[in-house]
Amino acid sequence: xxxxxxxxxxxxxxxxxxxxxxxxxxxxxxxxxxxxxxxxxxxxxxxxxxxxxxxxxxxxxxxxxxxxxxxxxxxxxxxxxxxxxxxxxxxxxxxxxxxxxxxxxxxxxxxxxxxxxxxxxxxxxxxxxxxxxxxxxxxxxxxxxxxxxxxxxxxxxxxxxxxxxxxxxxxxxxxxxxxxxxxxxxxxxxxxxxxxxxxxxxxxxxxxxxxxxxxxxxxxxxxxxxxxxxxxxxxxxxxxxxxxxxxxxxxxxxxxxxxxxxxxxxxxxxxxxxxxxxxxxxxxxxxxxxxxxxxxxxxxxxxxxxxxxxxxxxxxxxxxxxxxxxxxxxxxxxxxxxxxxxxxxxxxxxxxxxxxxxxxxxxxxxxxxxxxxxxxxxxxxxxxxxxxxxxxxxxxxxxxxxxxxxxxxxxxxxxxxxxxxxxxxxxxxxxxxxxxxxxxxxxxxxxxxxxxxx
Amino acid sequence: xxxxxxxxxxxxxxxxxxxxxxxxxxxxxxxxxxxxxxxxxxxxxxxxxxxxxxxxxxxxxxxxxxxxxxxxxxxxxxxxxxxxxxxxxxxxxxxxxxxxxxxxxxxxxxxxxxxxxxxxxxxxxxxxxxxxxxxxxxxxxxxxxxxxxxxxxxxxxxxxxxxxxxxxxxxxxxxxxxxxxxxxxxxxxxxxxxxxxxxxxxxxxxxxxxxxxxxxxxxxxxxxxxxxxxxxxxxxxxxxxxxxxxxxxxxxxxxxxxxxxxxx
Numbered sequence: 060x061x062x063x064x065x066x067x068x069x070x071x072x073x074x075x076x077x078x079x080x081x082x083x084x085x086x087x088x089x090x091x092x093x094x095x096x097x098x099x100x101x102x103x104x105x106x107x108x109x110x111x112x113x114x115x116x117x118x119x120x121x122x123x124x125x126x127x128x129x130x131x132x133x134x135x136x137x138x139x140x141x142x143x144x145x146x147x148x149x150x151x152x153x154x155x156x157x158x159x160x161x162x163x164x165x166x167x168x169x170x171x172x173x174x175x176x177x178x179x180x181x182x183x184x185x186x187x188x189x190x191x192x193x194x195x196x197x198x199x200x201x202x203x204x205x206x207x208x209x210x211x212x213x214x215x216x217x218x219x220x221x222x223x224x225x226x227x228x229x230x231x232x233x234x235x236x237x238x239x240x241x242x243x244x245x246x247x248x249x250x251x252x253x254x255x256x257x258x259x260x261x262x263x264x265x266x267x268x269x270x271x272x273x274x275x276x277x278x279x280x281x282x283x284x285x286x287x288x289x290x291x292x293x294x295x296x297x298x299x300x301x302x303x304x305x306x307x308x309x310x311x312x313x314x315x316x317x318x319x320x321x322x323x324x325x326x327x328x329x330x331x332x333x334x335x336x337x338x339x340x341x342x343x344x345x346x347x348x349x350x351x352x353x354x355x356x357x358x359x360x361x362x363x364x365x366x367x368x369x370x371x372x373x374x375x376x377x378x379x380x381x382x383x384x385x386x387x388x389x390x391x392x393x394x395x396x397x398x399x400x401x402x403x404x405x406x407x408x409x410x411x412x413x414x415x416x417x418x419x420x421x422x423x424x425x426x427x428x429x430x431x432x433x434x435x436x437x438x439x440x441x442x443x444x445x446x447x448x449x450x451x452x453x454x455x456x457x458x459x460x461x462x463x464x465x466x467x468x469x470x471x472x473x474x475x476x477x478x479x480x481x482x483x484x485x486x487x488x489x490x491x492x493x494x495x496x497x498x499x500x501x502x503x504x505x506x507x508x509x510x511x512x513x
Numbered sequence: 514x515x516x517x518x519x520x521x522x523x524x525x526x527x528x529x530x531x532x533x534x535x536x537x538x539x540x541x542x543x544x545x546x547x548x549x550x551x552x553x554x555x556x557x558x559x560x561x562x563x564x565x566x567x568x569x570x571x572x573x574x575x576x577x578x579x580x581x582x583x584x585x586x587x588x589x590x591x592x593x594x595x596x597x598x599x600x601x602x603x604x605x606x607x608x609x610x611x612x613x614x615x616x617x618x619x620x621x622x623x624x625x626x627x628x629x630x631x632x633x634x635x636x637x638x639x640x641x642x643x644x645x646x647x648x649x650x651x652x653x654x655x656x657x658x659x660x661x662x663x664x665x666x667x668x669x670x671x672x673x674x675x676x677x678x679x680x681x682x683x684x685x686x687x688x689x690x691x692x693x694x695x696x697x698x699x700x701x702x703x704x705x706x707x708x709x710x711x712x713x714x715x716x717x718x719x720x721x722x723x724x725x726x727x728x729x730x731x732x733x734x735x736x737x738x739x740x741x742x743x744x745x746x747x748x749x750x751x752x753x754x755x756x757x758x759x760x761x762x763x764x765x766x767x768x769x770x771x772x773x774x775x776x777x
Contacts, residue, residue, distance in 0.1 A: 075775060076772075076775065137774075140616050141616045142612075142613065142615070142616055142774055143771070143774045143775065144771055156616070158614075158615070158616065160614050160615075161610070161613075161614040164610045164611060164613075164614035164615050165610070165611050165614075165615055165617075167534055167538050169537075169538040169541045169542070170534055170537055170538050170541060174534065174537065177530060178527075178530050178531065178534055181526055181527045181530050182527060182611075182615055182617060183615070186526065187526065187530075210541070
């Protein structure tokens with residue numbers, strides 16, 4: 060039953076109006092003279108912030124909204140709060156709302172914290188008596204006992220925020236709307252806020268939470284909604300929704316890294332059209348390393364990032380995932396193959412293949428070559444490939460760069476690719492360092508821990 | 514619209530505390546504090562008295578009574594009127610935080626502005642009373658009963674204009690600049706520093722179109738001139754017009770309401 064839901068959002072769209080340049084320069088006078096006063100108030104360009112969004116939150120649930128910047132999360136919250144109205148569709152909220160959208164939004168800097176508490180409380184829907192009753196509690200929560208009679212303009216931003224939060228939370232709403240407010244405040248206060256939210260939940264109140272902190276959504280929410288470009292991309296169990304969202308973000312990063320790689324490759328490839336086309340063609344046939352039309356290589360070209368005689372050439376460097384498809388984003392622990400496509404102008408007998416792995420700080424995480432691993436060159440003719448297979452990519456989360464090289468045993472460079480290839484490692488575990496040894500935990504019987512991994 | 518008007522009653526408590534905050538905040542940090550509400554009209558009075566009684570005395574006749582008192586009767590309500598309007602034109606923009614971040618009926622802001630200035634007007638009244646007693650002004654109880662009516666009419670008129678100005682300024686910021694000039698002109702187009710009967714006959718018709726003319730004359734008749742109060746028909750007419758203006762202003766404000774949170 061919709062009437063039972065604490066929040067009911069049905070087919071809501073929100074169109075923001077944008078005005079053309081003509082409108083910005085128009086004045087009241089010109090509007091009156093041309094009789095366009097009313098028509099000027101109408102928009103000539105629109106921006107769809109939300110598109111046909113529906114969801115409902117039963118009372119007592121904690122509901123999280125996630126999504127990238129500009130996906131319409133805050134607009135959604137403002138609609139639920141009633142600050143703006145939907146262009147179409149309906150928003151129904153049952154019970155008293157308190158919105159933690161901007162803390163202390165109504166504070167007047169010149170008057171004391173005490174007076175501001177009263178006015179802010181009244182704005183949020185409390186009566187004077189109710190505030191009187193809760194006043195001490197509010198001040199104590201905000202930790203502002205000594206400063207409550209000082210004008211608010213003398214407060215630090217942390218004090219300001221704490222007071223705003225304390226008032227809003229003590230409104231004791233049935234529905235609490237929270238917009239990323241936990242990002243501010245020190246560790247201790249953040250904990251206090253989370254405790255307060257937990258208390259809210261225990262008392263059966265409804266919370267609508269907009270945040271970028273996916274961990275918070277997973278830990279804290281009963282349901283989650285994923286918005287992207289104003290549309291619902293997923294809804295339901297927070298772990299599932301967060302998982303889908305993270306995967307999507309990875310896909311986006313993948314595309315971005317691919318584009319960056321593309322630029323790097325174009326920068327080092329021969330400056331004629333055929334070479335660039337060949338590189339562009341790679342994206343469509345990523346698993347086809349053999350097809351490689353080539354422009355005439357400039358033998359002694361030593362652009363930054365790539366140098367060498369090119370007697371032997373690395374025509375392509377790819378990272379392949381388990382299915383053999385080229386990728387740029389990997390999960391920590393995944394099986395990865397680094398494939399160097401190589402081509403020898405003339406048959407050669409003196410060659411070494413090497414690979415280096417660097418993290419974002421430029422620290423070499425790992426480097427190896429065929430020679431140090433006791434593999435000695437016999438012959439190389441024509442085109443082929445070299446694979447370095449890593450069974451488990453034991454790296455912590457981060458962005459990494461790749462070196463690839465082929466050179467003579469004495470170091471004479473055939474083709475050196477320096478930090479030209481970027482990939483990203485993702486991990487659900489937020490461990491740190493440059494290397495993740497395969498590991499597990501064990502405890503004696505009197506040490507008890509509970510796993511939070513689903 | 515009517516629903517929203519009724520809603521306003523629910524926000525009495527908020528309006529009340531916002532007006533109190535406005536008054537407190539205004540003089541916070543000044544040495545004389547609330548006394549400025551008395552001193553300001555007094556200083557204004559001194560300046561006008563000096564200019565019009567000493568610098569350019571003109572052809573004022575002594576049977577007209579004490580000029581300072583006459584002027585004071587008009588200047589006090591005018592100050593309420595003009596500062597309300599110039600503040601109201603800005604109020605939605607300066608209060609943007611509230612409109613964008615808190616669920617808050619925006620019309621409260623211009624109304625609070627008008628009310629806060631009304632309190633200032635009331636605080637100036639004791640000064641006026643002292644002058645009235647000092648000059649032995651011909652007050653009568655029957656005439657004084659009209660005083661609250663005049664105040665009410667002025668309140669309705671000012672609020673109506675304040676709503677219109679507040680709503681339009683969000684879209685046309687030019688209004689703030691135009692307004693100060695319009696108010697200067699308006700002041701001189703109102704019989705405040707001169708008497709209606711001293712105005713040229715041709716100008717009087719023009720002055721009659723000005724709603725504040727009738728408010729000023731009403732104040733003067735009730736407080737300054739000996740009775741009976743003969744301007745009441747004009748006053749009630751102005752009152753009716755003000756009510757229409759208020760409703761029109763509220764209608765406009767209501768229509769533009771949704772744009773405030775996005776435009777401010």
